[in-house]
Amino acid sequence: MGMEDDTHLVERKTSGEEILKGHFLHAFRDQVLLPNGQQATREYVVHPGAVMVIPLLDDGSGELKLVLERQYRYPVGRVMIEFPAGKLDAGESVQRCAERELLEETGYSAGAWARAGVMHPVISYSTEFIDIWFARDLQLGERKLDEGEFLDVFTATPAEFLQWCQQGLVTDAKTLAGALWVQNVLQGTWPLEWAAPLPA
Structure with a gap:
C-alpha cells in the first residue's frame, strides 16, 4: 500500500x-x-487504550513456555484463555502499563521487554487500541490483583497454545492476534528489539 x-x-x-x-x-x-x-x-x-503482554518463560525444563490466564468474562458468559492485559491509566506510558499489568496479574516481572506492535480489536464501534509487548527473563514474585479480579495463571508450550487457537478453545481477539506474533517471532520471521524495563 x-x-x-x-x-x-x-x-x-x-x-x-x-x-x-x-x-x-x-x-x-x-x-x-x-x-x-x-x-x-x-x-x-x-476507550483509553490497553496493553497485552506475551510472557516467554524459561522454567529450566529446556522448553519455552507461554504464561497465560483463565478469566471469566461476563459479557460472553465464559471463562476465556488470554494473555495478560489491561487498560492504560491516565498519563501512563504503554510500557509502564505492560510492566504493571504483568506483575499485578501474574506476579512476574521481566528483565527484558520488546514492543511488537499495535492492534485495533473493534474498529467498527470503539477507539480502543491494544499495544502488544513481549516479556522475557521472568522472575516470579507476588501478584497484586485488582479488587474484584479473579483469574488463574498457567503456562503452556507454544505448540499447545497454537493448537488451542486452531481448535477454537482460544477465541479472544487480542490473544489470537498474539498467536500470530508468537508464531512469527519464534520462527525468526518477525525480529524484536529487546530493552531493559523502565527505571522504577
Missing part, C-alpha cells in the same frame, strides 16, 4: 452527542457526512 489519497473514503462528523458515561464505558452518537454526500449515524465507545 502506498500513500493513496483516501478522501473518497473519509466520513466527516457534522454533530454529536454523548449517550453514556459509565465507570468504564463512554459512548457517543455522531452524525456524519458520507463521501457521497449522504448523512449517516455512527455510535461508538471511546
Whole structure:
C-alpha cells in the first residue's frame, strides 16, 4: 500500500452527542457526512487504550513456555484463555502499563521487554487500541490483583497454545492476534528489539 489519497473514503462528523458515561464505558452518537454526500449515524465507545503482554518463560525444563490466564468474562458468559492485559491509566506510558499489568496479574516481572506492535480489536464501534509487548527473563514474585479480579495463571508450550487457537478453545481477539506474533517471532520471521524495563 502506498500513500493513496483516501478522501473518497473519509466520513466527516457534522454533530454529536454523548449517550453514556459509565465507570468504564463512554459512548457517543455522531452524525456524519458520507463521501457521497449522504448523512449517516455512527455510535461508538471511546476507550483509553490497553496493553497485552506475551510472557516467554524459561522454567529450566529446556522448553519455552507461554504464561497465560483463565478469566471469566461476563459479557460472553465464559471463562476465556488470554494473555495478560489491561487498560492504560491516565498519563501512563504503554510500557509502564505492560510492566504493571504483568506483575499485578501474574506476579512476574521481566528483565527484558520488546514492543511488537499495535492492534485495533473493534474498529467498527470503539477507539480502543491494544499495544502488544513481549516479556522475557521472568522472575516470579507476588501478584497484586485488582479488587474484584479473579483469574488463574498457567503456562503452556507454544505448540499447545497454537493448537488451542486452531481448535477454537482460544477465541479472544487480542490473544489470537498474539498467536500470530508468537508464531512469527519464534520462527525468526518477525525480529524484536529487546530493552531493559523502565527505571522504577
